[in-house]
Amino acid sequence: MAQGFKIGFIQKLTISTKLAISYLLIGIVTLLTVSSILYYIFKKTIIDKTTNQLIAVNVIKKKSIEDFLLGTIRDIRDDEFQLNAYPLNSLGSLHILDKNFSMNSNDSIYDSSMLSVYEDIVFMDAAGTVIKHATPLITFSDSALKDLHHKFRLNHASTGNEIFFYDITNQYGVDHPQLLCVFKLKHASIWGIYIINHSYINDIIEIRSGMGSTGESYLVGKDLYMRSKSRFFEDTIPNKIQVNTSATQHFFSGKTLQEGAIIHDYRNIPVISVQSKIDIPGIDWVLISEIDVDEAMSTVDTIKNYMIGVAVLISLVLMVVTLLLVRQIVDPIANLTRLIDTISLGKFNQSFQKQNFSEDEIGKFEDAILNLQHRIAETASFADEIGKGNLSAEYETMSDEDTLGNALLKMRVDLIESKANEKLLTKQKTSALIEGQEKERERLARELHDGLGQMLTAIRLRIGMLQDEHKSKKEIQQIIDDTIKELRRISNNVVPAVLIDFGLAAGIKSLVEYSMKLYHIPIVLSYDSFGFETKPKNDFDINVSLYRIAQEAINNSIKYSNTSEIRISLVEKIDSIQMEISDNGIGFDLKNKVDGKGIGNMNERAKLIDGNFSIQSNKTGTTILITVPLNF
Known part of the structure; x- marks a missing residue:
């Protein structure tokens, strides 16, 4: 029953729907497979790249810390010669012990630019008695220094000259990580304790170039407490932060942790971790460089999201392409039907878009109909321009046998000739009218001059022959002269005889x-x-x-x-x-x-x-x- 329903349902589907479903299923399966493979490739590539970046940062910082500590040893050895040159009873007159800490060529350790490297420098004799403090700020009590001196003698019992480091973090009431650089000379009769300013090491560690927004490097001692500041707990004293992670456990137990391993850090957050030992005798520290997995994998996650989006988009594109293939057959026929119906109603200038751009039979048939509509529209437009009186409109016939086009062109020629003849006739009529006016003016001027003018002249002569009062005769003659002048002016304006x-x-x-x-x-x-x-x-x-x-x-x-x-x-x-x-x-x-x-x-x-x-x-x-x- 169920199988029959499925078969009936499939039979009711249109071809376009069936094609869309099949293309969609193939596309989804292919995309899921390819996307999964690409995701794991990208993930491994990103982890390897991040690991290499962490290794590079770790190596640079490890080298910088080691160079700093070795530089301290070199600075101390610069002063070793001066200390060996003076007898024990004149140690107080050494220039390096001047309270002004002036420089000379033999005491580079007291260079003003180097002095801040150390919180204090203490000199002791063989019994552990303090001979001199280099600074007025006393970092350790005499009893603590005497206890340290006792430990130094137990661990370094030889009488030869020696320089070594000693980590006293979380001892003697020190509230921050503390590292000492100690030297003994003159058969262990002089001991020098250089109390290193730990901020220099913090400055090296806190350089975060290439570490992103969650990456950090930090130092951890054998007691599993930090020896440098935490990026995420800046207000917490480093030596109060315990780092009991897989990285420290493996390192201090002598086991090897794979580089770039994903572990949980001291915040219990997954990170990619790289570790290395500080290779300085007497210092049992591990330098750890880490970055959150979320940040490192953000690019991969973004790519994964893009892949999902692309998969959905491609599936939709496949469906759309299938529908378009079907429409390329159906739509052009429907469009041509509408076009032919419109042409039959005399609407030649309607806009129609080509639906089938292929070179198959339907495409060629559509091209022929659209070309016919375009040529008819041109002919209709030309006829419309002729009707509006635009006789200069351009038009080319479709062929020599284009009856309608040739008839329109002949009609335009006839209209041009008719219009030219009409213009010439109008001009002739106007010219004849003006010529008639001018002839009439000429006749009127001649009659004024020959008729009325002669009569006024005769009157003037006859008045001159009268024997009446001379004054009245002169006035009448003047009036007649003025009349003759005005008559001549009017005659000249009507048409000048000259x-x-x-x-x-x-x-x-x-x-x-x-x-x-x-x-x-x-x-x-x-x-x-x-x-x-x-x-x-x-x-x-x-x-x-x-x-x-x-x-x-x-x-x-x-x-x-x-x-x-x-x-x-x-x-x-x-x-x-x-x-x-x-x-x-x-x-x-x-x-x-x-x-x-x-x-x-x-x-x-x-x-x-x-x-x-x-x-x-x-x-x-x-x-x-x-x-x-x-x-x-």
Whole structure:
């Protein structure tokens, strides 16, 4: 029954689920095996590396302590010659016993830089009587020194000169580790006790470079009490801390403990431990260097955690990869179905992401559909640009047989031609309108001059022939003269006859002279002509437009710029006419300018004759430049 349920359950699973489970099981088993092997390899490597590091630290500190103690022996031997040279009854006159402790070449032990190495130096005779203390601070009582002297004589009964060390920790009421360096000479008639300042040894031990946050080195005596400070119990006197561990038990029992062994230290915490003996005769100390296993193995534990995380991650990746493989088959087909449905609704610019990146049949089919959608979207975008009036939009047909693309390109060509024709027609209409206005102005000016002007002249002559009062006749004649002048001014403004009869240069010159008389502002005109053999086709339009532009520019300059001088330059070249009008007025801001009819009219007139109109203005004045091409 149970077996049938299992078979039925498995049959109900999808292929993607089955693949995911199988890949996951294989991955987990493989990862657990590899991770376990790597963990133990890393653990052994870390222990070996830590052990080597502890050995290096232990060797350096052991050497430093031994060098310090051997240096003490050397310092004492430096003074041995001086002591041997003096008779016993003159020992008190030795320079090394001066209370000022002055230096000379023979008493290096009393060098001021060396004196702090010792807490006291005591000289005794053969009977154990104190001859001299080197410092006023008495470290030991005379009875304690006499007892020490007795022990020295029992253990060193020979009469020869001798230097040896003696550990009196936890004896004679000393509240800290204490080491003595003793020498006897002159057939044991002089004994010197050098009471070593133990802080020097502590300073060596307390150097913790390369020891991490839990590593420490410490000295232990044969009584299993510390001879140096504890890193973890700094306020406790070292010789009150008992170190009854596997390291000390094996060492002092003559057994060998494997280097890098993991033991429990005096705090009952697992540590990696390394030991070595201080090789100085008379000193039975062991130097132990240790570091907590937790700190040493922190890297391995971190790696273990990473391995677990990586194993879980890889398992998840395997599952995801399996699902992706299935989706690579199903998703592209579903995506293409949605794409085709969207295209059928006329939505050509919808974004679709490629689902299958392989080169199998589904991948190639997806590429073909996506390429078709992309090309249709380009065609639709081009048609949209054409509809918006952007006739410069770029487009390339899919092939020579692209009916839709070729039709759009032909439509663009037709629209461009239609737009050009429309522009030309508009220009012609506008030009004809302006030309009609100018012709009407010309007719009106001629009628004013030939008709009304002649009539006013005849009236003036007839009045002159009257025999009435001379004063009244003069007043009437003056009124008629003023009327004739105003009539001429209006006629000239409507269309100057000199422009029609003698051309652009004469017309501009007449405008300049008339404006100077009217506004009393100097206007400088310069004219340079190439000399045409034939007139341009649009000579009338050009002359009238440039004249009107000059007229408008002069009026604007006088009205708004507060100018004191206007300059007009007219240059007729072989293929163009260039006119520049400038003033030295206050100018205006082109960015913030409000276009009035003046500038707009000038620009429009320039366009009608295919000219280029530009204007520049700043605080020093305004310059207008018009360049008109000539067609012969």
